[in-house]
Amino acid sequence: MEKLFEGFPSLHPLVVHFPIVLLLLALLSQVVAVSYSRYRGELNIVTFVLLLLGTIGAFAAIQTASHISGDADEEAFAVFDTHQRYAWISFWLAGITTVVRFVALRWSKVIWTNYLIVILLISLSVTLFITGHHGARLVYQYGVGPKSNGVLIK
Template sequence: MKSNRILCSLLLLFSFSSVNTAIAVNKSIAPSTKAGIKAEIAVNSNLPASPAPVQDEDVAADFNEFPNLHPLVVHFPVVLLIFAAVLQLLQLFRLNRTLDWVILLLIGSGFIAAYIAANFVHPHTEGLTETAKKVLEHHDTYATWVLWSSATGAVLKLVSLFGLKQNRKFEIGVSLVILLSAYAVSQAGHYGSQLVYIEGVGPQVDFLGNEDQGGHQANEGHSH
């Protein structure tokens, strides 16, 4: 019985001490801090409710909604040609006929994708800055190298399949050509990304002309 009384007394004392501590802390808060807290609460109370999450079908654009399909096509030659170069280097040590077919498929597909990106889905530019024009010139130069080197690499792979079979010296020459295509496509991609993310060409249709105009302005004469 005595122990119960002592326990109740301790609980009452602890509760009383907690209340006093809370009151003391509340008094110690500076008025400016209290005002800031009240102001923050007032601002937060005026914030609009969080929007409902957007469903996937609401944000997926159709192909006809893009101003140009160049960004959707141009990534294929980048991947295909670089992958072909890696496998061609491996082929120097393996000399495997099946691997030759895989490389031919990659380099040939890379050439087709690059040709489509350069000739069928390239955007028409207008109103470019002088810096953007120079960047675009470099981009177009490397894009031309991509077409010629990848086409040459595909022809050489046909020769290695049906002519000079498993000839390591010949494969070294093929490797140099395919490596050139991989380097050219990486540089074309570099300047293309510079046009988009540094020079601001393309996003939200900035600096892009009408595809139906059928060409660039006479004073520029470049394509991206």
């Protein structure tokens, strides 16, 4: 697995943006589901599918991230560690929210779960934004990644 992504420094940015969009659309879908009870059942299913695909995609994005080594400075290492930490927090929040959404589909009479899912999705969105901020810092401030100023290995 380590050698698989070594020759593709741009693979992570290509893979990471799709699950971000899916997970943010899940938030939008859930907010609309809470707001309009007429379409709640259908939108809850849409939210579940978006969450499931986004969580799988987030795992793939984490797996394609390279580690910094070599000539990169200590600040870049610290930013990368923070980026990875928030990526894993986002992944676990997405996974937990997916499970809660699935269980809530079975308990269709329990309305409070819809509000819990909105709260979890807002928390997930915040961690996604923090993760993206640190990823952007790595690329634009430290030149790590597709710019290839930092040495990347898996």
